[in-house]
Amino acid sequence: xxxxxxxxxxxxxxxxxxxxxxxxxTGQLYSAFKLLPVQDSANYYVLGSLIVLVLLIAGLVSSxxxxxxxxxxWRAAARWQTSWLSREVIVLPAFTGAVAAWGLVxxxxxxxxxxxxxDTYEIxxxxxxxxxxxxxxxxxxxxxxxxxxxxxxxxxWATPLTVVNYTLLGISSGFILATGFAAWQDSGLVDxxxxxxxxxxILAFMTRTASLxxxxxxxxxxxxxxxxxxxxxxxxxxxxxxxxxxxxxREYFHGASQRNxxxxxxxxxxxxxxxxxxxxSIGLSAQAISLLIAAFLIQYVGLLAERWxxxxxxxxxxxxxxxxx
Amino acid sequence: MTQLALVIDLNVCVGCHACVTSCKEWNTxxxxxxxxxxNPFGKDPTGTFFNRVQTFExxxxxxxxTVHFPKSCLHCEDPxxxxxxxxxxxxxxxxxxxxxxxxxxxxxxxxCSWACPYGARELDEERKVMTKCTLCVDRIYxxxxxxxxxxxxxxxxxxxNARLFGDVNDPDSEVSQAIRDQGGYQxxxxxxxxxxxxxxxxxxxxxxxxxxELVRADNPLNKERQLPMPDADDPTLDETTSW
Numbered sequence: 001x002x003x004x005x006x007x008x009x010x011x012x013x014x015x016x017x018x019x020x021x022x023x024x025x026t027g028q029l030y031s032a033f034k035l036l037p038v039q040d041s042a043n044y045y046v047l048g049s050l051i052v053l054v055l056l057i058a059g060l061v062s063s064x065x066x067x068x069x070x071x072x073x074w075r076a077a078a079r080w081q082t083s084w085l086s087r088e089v090i091v092l093p094a095f096t097g098a099v100a101a102w103g104l105v106x107x108x109x110x111x112x113x114x115x116x117x118x119d120t121y122e123i124x125x126x127x128x129x130x131x132x133x134x135x136x137x138x139x140x141x142x143x144x145x146x147x148x149x150x151x152x153x154x155x156x157w158a159t160p161l162t163v164v165n166y167t168l169l170g171i172s173s174g175f176i177l178a179t180g181f182a183a184w185q186d187s188g189l190v191d192x193x194x195x196x197x198x199x200x201x202i203l204a205f206m207t208r209t210a211s212l213x214x215x216x217x218x219x220x221x222x223x224x225x226x227x228x229x230x231x232x233x234x235x236x237x238x239x240x241x242x243x244x245x246x247x248x249x250r251e252y253f254h255g256a257s258q259r260n261x262x263x264x265x266x267x268x269x270x271x272x273x274x275x276x277x278x279x280x281s282i283g284l285s286a287q288a289i290s291l292l293i294a295a296f297l298i299q300y301v302g303l304l305a306e307r308w309x310x311x312x313x314x315x316x317x318x319x320x321x322x323x324x325x
Numbered sequence: 326m327t328q329l330a331l332v333i334d335l336n337v338c339v340g341c342h343a344c345v346t347s348c349k350e351w352n353t354x355x356x357x358x359x360x361x362x363x364n365p366f367g368k369d370p371t372g373t374f375f376n377r378v379q380t381f382e383x384x385x386x387x388x389x390x391t392v393h394f395p396k397s398c399l400h401c402e403d404p405x406x407x408x409x410x411x412x413x414x415x416x417x418x419x420x421x422x423x424x425x426x427x428x429x430x431x432x433x434x435x436x437c438s439w440a441c442p443y444g445a446r447e448l449d450e451e452r453k454v455m456t457k458c459t460l461c462v463d464r465i466y467x468x469x470x471x472x473x474x475x476x477x478x479x480x481x482x483x484x485x486n487a488r489l490f491g492d493v494n495d496p497d498s499e500v501s502q503a504i505r506d507q508g509g510y511q512x513x514x515x516x517x518x519x520x521x522x523x524x525x526x527x528x529x530x531x532x533x534x535x536x537x538e539l540v541r542a543d544n545p546l547n548k549e550r551q552l553p554m555p556d557a558d559d560p561t562l563d564e565t566t567s568w
Contacts, residue, residue, distance in 0.1 A: 001439070066434060066435075067432050067433050068432065068448060068452075069431065069453050072412070072430070073432055075412040075414075076434070077411070078411065079410060079412060082407075082408035082409070083408060083410060083436075084409075085409065085434065086411035086412075150409070151405075151409070151439055151440050152405075152516065153405070154439065221515045221516075222442065224381075226514070226515060227513060228392070228394050228512070228524075229511075229512055229524055229526065230383055230392060235383050237379065237380070237382075238380040239340075239378075239379055239380035241377030242374070242377065243370055244368070245369060245371050247373070247438075247450075248444045251438060252444065316439070316444070317443075318441070319444075321444055
């Protein structure tokens with residue numbers, strides 16, 4: 001498939017935003033259950049949710065560039081019963097709204113105590129709003145992943161690993177960002193976020209590698225024989241039905257040379273996993289904010305390459321009709 | 326339930342592209358707007374076509390066969406492009422099974438074109454909406470046309486009658502009979518899309534002649550030869566019997 005930068009930016013930006021929210025909320029949950037010190041809400045949570053909102057809205061804006069008719073984008077909420085894309089179009093603004101509400105509760109300080117669990121743990125409004133946002137957050141990961149995983153013709157995508165990778169890579173990116181953010185805010189959660197970031201990044205490395213191994217061994221169901229229905233082992237295409245290009249020769253081919261295609265795979269494997277892990281561990285031990293921020297930025301560049309490769313690797317069966325692109 | 330479709334006879338198609346040009350000519354004047362023609366006289370002309378003819382060479386020289394392969398939307402009975410559409414612009418008509426795109430609702434997200442394994446959909450570069458073969462829905466029901474012209478433009482244009490049009494769910498229709506009698510098949514059956522359009526295969530007119538058909542198997546003289554020949558000085562049948 002042809003990787004569209006609008007979708008690459010959409011998925012990586014909202015992934016980082018979702019991950020950062022999950023990190024902040026995990027920290028809050030730990031504090032509520034008295035496992036971590038309570039954070040100063042005015043600066044820490046408000047600023048954190050603002051960063052999440054900026055990432056989500058930037059992703060949403062980017063997605064509009066993918067549409068031929070962006071002025072009709074509102075129509076995309078219509079078919080949520082059947083279309084994962086439609087579900088994402090609904091859940092993304094809903095999650096953005098929930099994060100905004102969560103930030104607002106922290107900002108206004110209007111955070112009434114709702115109930116207590118076994119007289120020790122106080123559950124206030126922000127925890128409940130955050131829990132709703134967390135549900136939406138995971139549902140958004142599911143929607144984003146399923147948009148690709150539900151198309152069975154694109155066999156490289158049609159696996160649960162697609163959803164798992166979107167989720168884990170988003171969480172990894174967000175937790176690394178949270179580590180940098182916590183260090184900048186001097187919040188005391190740096191090691192907490194950093195530890196989780198390292199754990200999730202290693203987990204994401206394993207699942208992403210698993211999908212690479214799966215896709216390297218994939219056997220495509222369609223062949224030129226089934227495409228035109230002629231049983232012969234030697235079929236050569238002589239004409240593609242157009243003098244120059246067509247939508248079919250542009251939309252479904254990544255257009256990069258085989259060398260660059262392989263090169264980008266190694267670029268993302270280095271930039272997304274070992275390099276940020278190294279920077280994280282050095283940054284955590286040396287308490288260096290710049291290294292932690294660098295870990296996020298370098299991994300983000302790597303995630304752009306990862307997403308490019310994800311699209312480029314998918315081999316659409318219609319390409320069988322265009323043998324000489 | 327009616328399911329209109331095309332049946333394309335690969336044995337007859339000569340690859341003249343008359344269906345391509347007549348399709349473009351008819352549909353570029355359609356109510357949904359003109360089909361884009363970008364850079365038509367330049368270096369890389371491109372544009373929207375609902376129907377394209379490709380050519381394949383099957384086999385190795387000198388035993389090759391040229392197959393001209395017209396390709397358009399197959400109007401699947403279980404179209405994968407329809408459920409993925411987020412706006413409902415992509416739909417399949419209940420009454421005749423034609424798969425259409427509502428150009429007023431389409432947001433041009435390309436998602437349906439990803440779900441179609443045949444690459445039958447093209448985003449129009451000028452209108453920025455998804456386009457595809459409509460089976461000339463604005464023609465086949467037009468009562469101002471003479472009845473024999475109420476067919477898709479490509480079917481009318483085909484000089485060799487390689488394209489048949491009709492209801493594949495009606496067992497007595499011309500298309501259903503052609504599919505049954507001449508081995509009609511669907512493209513990429515592995516995806517379970519149940520394309521309504523069928524293709525009739527290349528076929529050669531063979532006659533198989535077995536050796537026993539070259540000699541008269543019932544020739545009594547040949548039959549006798551299978552027995553040992555009588556000696557030359559043995560009496561013949563005529564000498565031993567008195568008729």
